[in-house]
Ligand code: ADP
């Protein structure tokens with residue numbers, strides 16, 4: 001891992017929560033996948049979202065990132081209402097352009113590393129800064145090299161995804177998200193698709209990011225990581241938050257039956 005870090009990700013100055021999900025509902029057909037979910041994540045907080053498969057974790061992240069629309073409720077990121085703007089006391093849906101701007105402040109890392117296969121690690125990282133933010137290539141490149149160093153891949157800038165292990169690809173994906181200087185990072189099971197021996201390096205990068213003050217919402221089955229790095233833990237079951245609290249408390253003494261069952265299975 002890098003020893004010299006010139007980039008920092010201290011929490012942005014936001015007076016309230018960095019992520020504020022209020023009474024959000026989401027249906028797919030007749031199935032209510034999110035049943036009035038509330039989630040508040042403070043600046044610099046690491047929140048681990050746990051729950052069995054199908055409980056709505058990915059959908060919740062996708063709603064925060066506007067990859068899915070919500071049916072009811074409201075979501076704020078860095079104090080800004082997601083998807084809407086208020087004009088003369090009325091709410092109006094944002095234009096595609098404004099939605100794209102909001103989405104840029106939210107970094108997302110998926111289970112499958114979605115790097116562009118025809119681009120080197122470096123080009124993957126500078127693609128959005130140069131294409132979307134119009135950052136000059138030289139500035140974006142310098143920043144990308146810093147980020148690659150930060151994720152322990154300074155010597156892999158010119159490698160294509162196929163020349164990298166899954167864990168290395170995932171670390172490039174993290175660097176790529178960081179290149180947009182996000183207010184919050186969302187991780188959806190970032191290590192689930194990795195060979196066990198590659199998990200540690202990715203979690204290590206996430207741990208460094210957390211220590212650096214990044215606000216993070218992490219869906220994971222890595223309870224060890226949650227115990228060590230998370231400030232708070234939220235348990236979803238059937239689209240509802242069934243338990244939440246300080247990680248140290250919830251993970252050692254879960255109160256809800258489904259939380260207890262989940263933890264006994266993964267531990
Ligand atoms: P988790 O990430 O906790 O495993 P998901 O959020 O992926 O759960 O899914 C929650 C529920 O929503 C599941 O029952 C899943 O089948 C359903 N679901 C997710 N995405 C869609 C979709 N695009 N269309 C229909 N149903 C979906």
Ligand code: MG
Nearest residue numbers: 057058059188
């Ligand atoms: Mg999921």
